[in-house]
Amino acid sequence: MSDNTIIKVSGLKKYYNGDQIKALDDINTTINKGEVVAIIGPSGSGKSTFLRSLNLLEVPTDGSILFEGVDITSKENDINVHRQKMGMVFQHFNLFPHLSVMGNMTLAPRKLLKMSKEDAEKKAKELLKMVALEDRAEAYPSQLSGGQKQRIAIVRALMMSPDVLLFDEPTSALDPEMVGEVLDVMKKLAQDGMTMAVVTHEMGFAREVATRVIFMENGKIALDGTPDEVFNNPSNERLKTFLAKVL
Amino acid sequence: MNSLLLALMADSGNQSWFDKTKDDFVNNFITDDRYMYIVNGLKITLQVTFFALLLGIVLGIIMAIIRSTHDKTVATMRPGIGKFLLKVLNAIAQVYLTVVRGTPVVVQLMIAYYIIFAASNNKVGIAILAFGINSGAYVAEIIRSGIMSIDNGQFEAGRSLGFNYAQTMIYIIIPQAFKNVLPALANEFIVLLKETSVSGYVGLQDMSRGGDIIRSRTYSAFMPLIAVAIIYLVIVMFFSKLVAILERRLRNNER
Numbered sequence: 001m002s003d004n005t006i007i008k009v010s011g012l013k014k015y016y017n018g019d020q021i022k023a024l025d026d027i028n029t030t031i032n033k034g035e036v037v038a039i040i041g042p043s044g045s046g047k048s049t050f051l052r053s054l055n056l057l058e059v060p061t062d063g064s065i066l067f068e069g070v071d072i073t074s075k076e077n078d079i080n081v082h083r084q085k086m087g088m089v090f091q092h093f094n095l096f097p098h099l100s101v102m103g104n105m106t107l108a109p110r111k112l113l114k115m116s117k118e119d120a121e122k123k124a125k126e127l128l129k130m131v132a133l134e135d136r137a138e139a140y141p142s143q144l145s146g147g148q149k150q151r152i153a154i155v156r157a158l159m160m161s162p163d164v165l166l167f168d169e170p171t172s173a174l175d176p177e178m179v180g181e182v183l184d185v186m187k188k189l190a191q192d193g194m195t196m197a198v199v200t201h202e203m204g205f206a207r208e209v210a211t212r213v214i215f216m217e218n219g220k221i222a223l224d225g226t227p228d229e230v231f232n233n234p235s236n237e238r239l240k241t242f243l244a245k246v247l
Numbered sequence: 248m249n250s251l252l253l254a255l256m257a258d259s260g261n262q263s264w265f266d267k268t269k270d271d272f273v274n275n276f277i278t279d280d281r282y283m284y285i286v287n288g289l290k291i292t293l294q295v296t297f298f299a300l301l302l303g304i305v306l307g308i309i310m311a312i313i314r315s316t317h318d319k320t321v322a323t324m325r326p327g328i329g330k331f332l333l334k335v336l337n338a339i340a341q342v343y344l345t346v347v348r349g350t351p352v353v354v355q356l357m358i359a360y361y362i363i364f365a366a367s368n369n370k371v372g373i374a375i376l377a378f379g380i381n382s383g384a385y386v387a388e389i390i391r392s393g394i395m396s397i398d399n400g401q402f403e404a405g406r407s408l409g410f411n412y413a414q415t416m417i418y419i420i421i422p423q424a425f426k427n428v429l430p431a432l433a434n435e436f437i438v439l440l441k442e443t444s445v446s447g448y449v450g451l452q453d454m455s456r457g458g459d460i461i462r463s464r465t466y467s468a469f470m471p472l473i474a475v476a477i478i479y480l481v482i483v484m485f486f487s488k489l490v491a492i493l494e495r496r497l498r499n500n501e502r
Contacts, residue, residue: 057403059323075325084409094404098422107418108408160408 007031012063023049025219038206041216055086087157091169093149095141102137127155147178167198275470288457302379307386315394347384360449370451389431393424433490
């Protein structure tokens with residue numbers, strides 16, 4: 001395994017009802033440092049399940065996930081420590097409604113990394129500036145628009161200085177005119193070298209920003225290649241019909 | 248003060264409605280310092296309610312966390328000592344909830360006084376225990392409903408940041424759940440305050456019993472019982488007002 005590998009997935013399986021439903025059926029792949037991996041596929045193909053099992057929000061039935069060389073599926077390893085290095089952004093933002101923007105951002109670094117209040121707030125302000133929301137630090141999530149919420153959710157994850165960011169359909173719950181502002185932030189992160197895995201329906205993003213595209217179908221990786229390979233000469237029949245529908 | 252009132256009474260010759268009411272009042276509350284039955288009873292009532300409430304909240308939170316942890320996680324837990332322990336704790340909590348909610352509080356109080364703590368004569372302590380254990384069962388279900396009402400995404404967001412189960416509960420779930428169940432908890436407090444009025448069954452002289460003692464001395468029921476009723480009502484109204492303010496303040500936080 002090269003030094004560049006951040007996540008290595010081997011033989012990952014997720015079954016429901018015994019082995020009646022195979023949500024993930026023998027997934028093998030690696031994610032390298034600095035890669036932006038777009039995971040696309042029809043609904044029910046297992047792409048969200050795959051992403052969520054990377055930080056064990058879904059506990060896999062079988063297989064291993066090496067994160068920075070450590071098998072996080074093993075009971076000996078404390079998943080909570082490793083999750084601190086794997087940020088996650090959700091479709092429905094999942095901001096904490098009882099905390100202000102500042103509270104949302106500083107809670108985890110202060111409690112888990114024992115960062116001082118001043119340091120945490122200083123870092124939060126810098127990140128808020130990056131997403132152009134520095135004037136909303138004291139606002140509560142209910143006062144924000146969807147696009148603002150998602151940008152806050154991204155910087156909340158960044159507060160922990162993660163080595164990889166997992167995005168679970170980050171723009172699917174947004175009004176169309178707000179999709180752009182969130183994608184812009186993600187683009188900026190990609191340019192800064194952040195490693196990202198993004199489940200998305202935004203084919204434009206997958207084509208322009210992603211360095212790699214994984215097409216999933218029936219719990220399997222059906223195709224794994226550069227955006228050019230996937231979008232410009234789709235060899236797979238199922239991918240062709242999928243792209244015909246979404247493009 | 249007493250003698251002055253008595254002197255005033257003696258002065259009045261033929262009794263008007265007003266005088267009769269005044270007589271009644273003096274007879275029920277002033278003579279022999281009878282109002283002290285109500286004052287001392289009120290102290291007992293507040294004491295029992297307050298400590299039973301504390302005990303109930305502590306018990307309730309523990310039971311609620313056991314029950315909701317079990318319901319949320321046991322299906323996905325790996326087999327092992329942790330899972331076994333959780334199942335045992337959940338079973339104990341279930342029995343507690345079933346028994347306490349399935350029997351009248353008066354019966355529980357008498358069982359506590361005459362059977363379990365028959366050797367003790369600390370009536371206030373026994374009443375606090377009995378009412379606290381009783382209230383805990385209701386508080387448990389209130390808080391559990393609050394925890395279960397929080398969107399699972401909140402839980403996942405906490406876990407994805409690296410918080411463990413307990414930290415996620417403490418920093419993220421419980422604060423939100425508490426706000427959601429505040430009205431129900433306030434209601435439980437009101438019920439508890441009024442339920443302590445059965446303390447007389449084990450000879451504890453709470454406020455209701457105090458009013459009843461005055462009635463048995465003066466053979467006039469109206470004044471002492473209405474007085475007791477008004478005091479309960481005033482406490483409840485005052486408390487409801489407090490809770491309304493607290494609720495508004497918690498809500499304002501989010502607007």
